[in-house]
Amino acid sequence: GENVEQHPSTLSVQEGDSAVIKCTYSDSASNYFPWYKQELGKRPQLIIDIRSNVGEKKDQRIAVTLNKTAKHFSLHITETQPEDSAVYFCAASGIQGSQGNLIFGKGTKLSVKP
Amino acid sequence: DSGVTQTPKHLITATGQRVTLRCSPRSGDLSVYWYQQSLDQGLQFLIQYYNGEERAKGNILERFSAQQFPDLHSELNLSSLELGDSALYFCASGLAGGLPHEQFFGPGTRLTVL
Numbered sequence: 001g002e003n004v005e006q007h008p009s010t011l012s013v014q015e016g017d018s019a020v021i022k023c024t025y026s027d028s029a030s031n032y033f034p035w036y037k038q039e040l041g042k043r044p045q046l047i048i049d050i051r052s053n054v055g056e057k058k059d060q061r062i063a064v065t066l067n068k069t070a071k072h073f074s075l076h077i078t079e080t081q082p083e084d085s086a087v088y089f090c091a092a093s094g095i096q097g098s099q100g101n102l103i104f105g106k107g108t109k110l111s112v113k114p
Numbered sequence: 115d116s117g118v119t120q121t122p123k124h125l126i127t128a129t130g131q132r133v134t135l136r137c138s139p140r141s142g143d144l145s146v147y148w149y150q151q152s153l154d155q156g157l158q159f160l161i162q163y164y165n166g167e168e169r170a171k172g173n174i175l176e177r178f179s180a181q182q183f184p185d186l187h188s189e190l191n192l193s194s195l196e197l198g199d200s201a202l203y204f205c206a207s208g209l210a211g212g213l214p215h216e217q218f219f220g221p222g223t224r225l226t227v228l
Contacts, residue, residue, distance in 0.1 A: 034216070043116065043204065043219040044157070089157060100208060100215055101147055101170050104157040 002027040004092050006105025013080050014113050021108045023090035024072040032093035033066060033073045034102065039086045047088075048075070080112045117141065118207050118220035126226045132193040135223045139186055139207030145169070146188040147208070147217060148180055152201040163188055195227045 003026040013019050025033075034049035050057045050064045050073065057064050061080075066073040077084055087109050091102040117140035127133055139146050148160040159172035163182035174180075177195075182188040192199060202224050206217040 032215070036219075043221050045116075046216055046218065049216065091157075100145065100217075101159045101162050101172060102149075102157075102217060103159065106156045 002030060002092055002103040004090060004103050004105040006090050006108060008108060009106065010109045010111070012111045012113065015080060015082060017080055019075075019077045019080050019084070019110055019112075021075045021088055021090065021110075022072060023074070023092075023105050024070075025092040025103075026071065027092070028068075028071065030092040032100075033064070034091050035062075035064060035075050036089045036091065036104075037086045038089065038107075044089060077110075080110075082112050082114050085110055085112045116218040116220065118205060118218055120203075120205055120220035120223050122223060123221065124224050124226075126228065127195060128228055129195055129197060131195050131227075132191065133195065133225065135190040135192070135203050135205075135225075137188045137190070137205030137207075137220055139188070139205075140218055143207035143209050143218075144186065145208045145215075145217075146182055146186070147206045148174075148188070148190050149204045149206065149219075150201050151204060151222075157204075160190070192225070197227050200225055200227045 006023045031052035036044035037047045038044045061078045063076040087107045090105045119138045121136045144165045147162045150158045160174040162170040180190045202222045204222045206219045208215045208217045
């Protein structure tokens with residue numbers, strides 16, 4: 001079945017620096033790749049997503065890139081702020097026979113130091 | 115606020131017991147997904163319902179079951195509880211039942227099995 005690997009597991013940056021989180025997936029049939037931000041004790045919140053017919057998508061300080069050939073996608077956060085500190089999860093849409101369920105990476109704990 | 119509601123917020127029970135978690139999707143959403151989040155396993159997909167029918171199954175134990183009612187709310191039933199079932203249980207809802215789509219998470223139910 002689908003497997004999503006996420007790196008790094010922890011990331012510490014200075015305020016204002018950029019942060020990059022990378023994910024790889026195994027099922028070439030996957031075609032939807034969302035990113036979620038989860039603050040301690042709260043729900044995962046969708047922050048950006050990308051579909052396989054697009055190579056890059058931006059939303060203000062956040063961007064996601066997708067390389068279908070290599071089966072990897074990345075989250076880029078520029079000009080990081082302390083409120084960006086959270087756990088970030090990447091995910092890929094489910095394998096054949098399923099209908100949209102997400103397979104998640106293990107998460108990256110991002111710490112932004114003021 | 116995602117528009118997805120879950121009750122109860124917290125649940126403390128003993129091993130061997132049975133509990134029911136409830137989820138109401140966003141208005142207009144037909145799909146409900148259940149996910150389990152534990153410290154060592156991350157976010158794991160359990161089961162999906164679409165418009166009252168089971169659509170996909172993930173790593174859901176036989177002791178767990180779910181259903182979606184005509185008003186589209188869903189319940190996740192956990193029986194013969196074990197210590198290892200202690201986790202955060204999230205439901206998420208989305209509009210479509212076919213192509214991968216945005217999923218919005220509820221606030222979760224924290225289950226503690228003593």
